[in-house]
Amino acid sequence: MIAKLTRIRDLSLSLLAERFSTASVELDYGAATVRVRSDLRAFVCDFQRVYGAFVLPEPVPFADFHTQMCSGKGLRAFLRPQSRFLIDGMQPFDPFPREQALPHFEWxxxxxxxxxxxxxxxxxxGALALGGQAVIMAAPPGSGKSTLTAAMMLRGFRLLSDEFGVLCPRTGRLWPMLKPLALKNRSIDVIRDYAEEAILGPVYKGTRKGDVAHLAPTDDSIDARRLPAHPRLVVFPSFREGAPLTTRRLPAEDAFARLAFNSFNYGILGETSFNAVADVIDSCPAFALEYSRFDEAVESLRAMLAELTAAREAA
Known part of the structure; x- marks a missing residue:
């Protein structure tokens, strides 16, 4: 039997591949659990690199999502090997080249x-925390949000998520949805040079989103994946080469529009989403942040969060 707290990196590749083949790999992302099955050996190898610190528990009877990574079908499976992503036995989009199976799984x-x-x-x-106090960072693609999120995690912030700010409408807290961070193009080398301890997976060239590599979450972030955090600060970051660090307080209505209408299910949840986002904006100051130096931006956000936390505790 595998020990309950065994990390994925501690297993032999053959034993991990056996677990994948029997659909007994469950990933606890914090807010959700995903069961994964795969017979793709290269996928298992790449997966182990970026999910190495995740704990692999004994098989559980329930998972929120049941997924599978499998080979392509027919003649093309031999001529141009492919990977297919299945959710509950259904294939929602076209196959990827087999060598891109890990980014295929992530997407x-x-x-x-x-x-x-x-x-x-x-x-x-993105969402990160110090203690139980969280920063929400929202920005369009190309703004440098993922790179700044990675830098913050590598300088001591707890990563909740790079992609999903999971906001509980009942409690107003943010739950982790902890996955590897997808870095694209220039960001890959930036983060590799930024921290020697960064664990990066393979670079997948020429994917549908350019060159992509995945940054493994830190052990501390993974071990705290069941701990929610209270939103305390909303930031809309933007990287600009050579720019001095600037912060600008945003009006509440501007911050609400930027945050609410950039959510995945705002329209589906309707009034529930409106009230939850309005509560965040009502209780958290929102800033536009422009930066060019990562450590400067990270320390500025650390100081802002500490100041807000101290003010709240003193009130």
Missing amino acids: GVNWSFAQRFNQHVLLHA
């Missing part, structure tokens, strides 16, 4: 969350 799971996880408000935002 498939993200799609599944966005489509089917509607008990919470899903903000399209």
Whole structure:
């Protein structure tokens, strides 16, 4: 039997592959559990690199999502080997090249969350915490949000999620949806040079989103994946080469529009989403942040969060 607290990196590749082949790999992301099955050996190898710190428990009777990574069908499976992502036995989108099976899995799971996880408000935002106090970071693609999120995690912030700010409408707290961070193009080398301890998976060249590599979450973030955090600060970051660090307080109505209408299920949840996001904006100051130096931006956000936390405790 495998010990209950065994980490994925501690298993031999052959034993991990056996677990995958019998659909007995459950990933506890915090807010949701995903069961994975696969017979793709290269996928298992890449997976172990970026999910190495995740705990692999004994098989559990329930999972929120049941997924499978499998080979392509027919003649093309031999001429141009492919991977297919299945959710509950259904294939929601076209196959990928087999060598891109890991990013295929990551995008498939993200799609599944966005489509089917509607008990919470899903903000399209990164979320990190110090203690139990969280920063929500929302920005459009190309703004440097994922790179700044990675830098913050590597400088001591607890990662909740890079992609999904999982906001509980009942309690107003943010739950972790802890997955590897997808870095694209130039960000890959930036983070590799930023921290020697960063664990990066393979670089997948020429995917549908350019060159992609995945950054493994830190052990501390994974071990705290069942701990929610209270939103305390909303930030809309933007990277600009050579720019000095600037912060600008945003009016509440502007911050609400930016955050609410960039969520995955705002329209589906309607009034529930409106009230949950309005509560966040009502209780958290929101800032536009422009930066070019990562450590400067990280320390500025750390100081802002500490100041807000101290003010709240003193009130």
